[in-house]
Amino acid sequence: MSLELDAPAEAAPDVADDGVWLACIECDNVLAPFDDVVYTCPDCDSLLEVRYADLPTFDDFEGRGVWRYDDALPVEMGVTIQEGDTPLYSVPDLEEETGVEHLHVKHEGMNPTGSFKDRGMTVGVQVASELGVDRLACASTGNTSAALAAYGARSELETLVLLPAGKVAAGKVAQASLHGARILEVDGNFDTCLDIVQDLAGMGEAYLLNSLNPFRLEGQKTIGLEILEQCKSRTGEFPDRIVLPVGNAGNTSALYKAFRELVQAGELDETEVPKLTGVQAEGAAPMVEAIEEGNDEIHRWDDVETRATAIRIGNPVNAPKAIPGIRETDGTAVAVSDERITDAQRSLAEEGVGVEPASAASIAGLRKLRDRGVVDADENVVCLTTGHLLKDPDAAAAAGADPEPVPGDTEGVLEHLD
Ligand SMILES: Cc1ncc(COP(=O)(O)O)c(C=O)c1O
Numbered sequence: 001m002s003l004e005l006d007a008p009a010e011a012a013p014d015v016a017d018d019g020v021w022l023a024c025i026e027c028d029n030v031l032a033p034f035d036d037v038v039y040t041c042p043d044c045d046s047l048l049e050v051r052y053a054d055l056p057t058f059d060d061f062e063g064r065g066v067w068r069y070d071d072a073l074p075v076e077m078g079v080t081i082q083e084g085d086t087p088l089y090s091v092p093d094l095e096e097e098t099g100v101e102h103l104h105v106k107h108e109g110m111n112p113t114g115s116f117k118d119r120g121m122t123v124g125v126q127v128a129s130e131l132g133v134d135r136l137a138c139a140s141t142g143n144t145s146a147a148l149a150a151y152g153a154r155s156e157l158e159t160l161v162l163l164p165a166g167k168v169a170a171g172k173v174a175q176a177s178l179h180g181a182r183i184l185e186v187d188g189n190f191d192t193c194l195d196i197v198q199d200l201a202g203m204g205e206a207y208l209l210n211s212l213n214p215f216r217l218e219g220q221k222t223i224g225l226e227i228l229e230q231c232k233s234r235t236g237e238f239p240d241r242i243v244l245p246v247g248n249a250g251n252t253s254a255l256y257k258a259f260r261e262l263v264q265a266g267e268l269d270e271t272e273v274p275k276l277t278g279v280q281a282e283g284a285a286p287m288v289e290a291i292e293e294g295n296d297e298i299h300r301w302d303d304v305e306t307r308a309t310a311i312r313i314g315n316p317v318n319a320p321k322a323i324p325g326i327r328e329t330d331g332t333a334v335a336v337s338d339e340r341i342t343d344a345q346r347s348l349a350e351e352g353v354g355v356e357p358a359s360a361a362s363i364a365g366l367r368k369l370r371d372r373g374v375v376d377a378d379e380n381v382v383c384l385t386t387g388h389l390l391k392d393p394d395a396a397a398a399a400g401a402d403p404e405p406v407p408g409d410t411e412g413v414l415e416h417l418d
Pocket residue numbers: 115141143144211245246247248249250251252310311356358359386387
């Protein structure tokens with residue numbers, strides 16, 4: 001395996017602010033991080049990433065949660081509601097069934113708003129506040145909007161969220177609504193919503209907090225850092241593989257960046273980098289298509305459909321960061337049916353781990369890759385579950401057993417139980 005370590009730590013250019021700058025992932029452009037509002041390269045329109053003059057070691061990390069990793073982040077402290085520090089669960093039944101030597105589930109649904117998005121928002125909304133913007137905005141399949149609404153409320157900034165009409169789970173709309181976001185229901189899918197938000201951001205109407213925002217992705221790196229630390233203390237080793245659901249491909253990109261920086265800092269050997277293994281729903285699988293066909297770019301899917309509405313995405317905007325992440329770590333990508341996703345959601349629930357459908361895709365993907373012989377029995381695997389069961393109560397109720405009506409007296413209940 002060869003990791004493309006294209007200089008996350010190089011001599012700081014003149015534009016750097018306190019050792020932090022933005023760099024284009026395609027051309028040589030470097031930009032001052034906090035002077036202007038910028039999301040993509042002004043020269044070639046490619047994605048940007050945050051770079052640092054100094055990279056931390058594991059010994060530098062202190063405290064708990066996302067801000068334990070402040071030395072790996074572009075700002076010292078964020079707008080916080082205590083995000084991160086999520087549990088790494090053992091799942092003995094699934095471990096036995098899949099025949100994987102060590103299997104753990106990293107449950108990001110245990111974040112304050114019930115998904116991993118909080119890790120990105122604590123950083124991204126802080127940067128927005130420091131830039132002095134008036135209005136925050138995102139397109140969302142639900143979780144980004146719930147997180148942005150909460151962090152927007154916390155920072156007392158106006159928040160606008162664009163959702164695909166009729167395609168967002170009830171819990172997520174309720175969160176965005178109660179936290180005070182202005183909700184626009186768009187006649188189109190998530191990708192259309194993101195096109196519009198990008199236009200609005202380009203016109204200066206709002207500050208974009210989707211994962212195109214390079215600062216937000218820095219917060220999501222902490223998922224990878226936490227997994228490595230937790231896994232090492234639990235099993236004595238770093239994981240061989242991390243299996244994760246893929247939508248807009250922000251997490252895949254963020255984890256890859258976290259690992260590249262650790263390699264660069266001399267904290268992780270190239271051979272120790274976990275294989276990033278992405279899972280998509282069959283009805284929305286442009287990343288899987290690109291990986292399987294050996295393409296460097298994805299082809300946008302205009303018609304997407306899946307019960308896992310969080311990953312109902314046909315144009316993963318972070319593909320240029322995520323495709324190398326999967327390839328360079330020797331990972332892979334796989335598509336799973338909605339039926340397999342629901343089965344996996346039930347299996348996790350049977351072990352006490354309540355997740356929304358998109359999250360269960362990681363377990364469904366692992367099962368499929370074990371069946372295909374891609375994942376070995378002696379691997380140490382972490383499956384990422386990205387959102388809480390209560391996010392999508394309708395999907396949970398449909399996957400679970402129906403309540404049984406009984407009379408309102410003990411005798412009647414006992415008779416029914418017999
Ligand atoms: C619950 C859930 N899981 C997975 C994803 C996919 O994550 P990413 O967009 O980082 O690939 C999302 C959103 O995209 C999500 O809300």
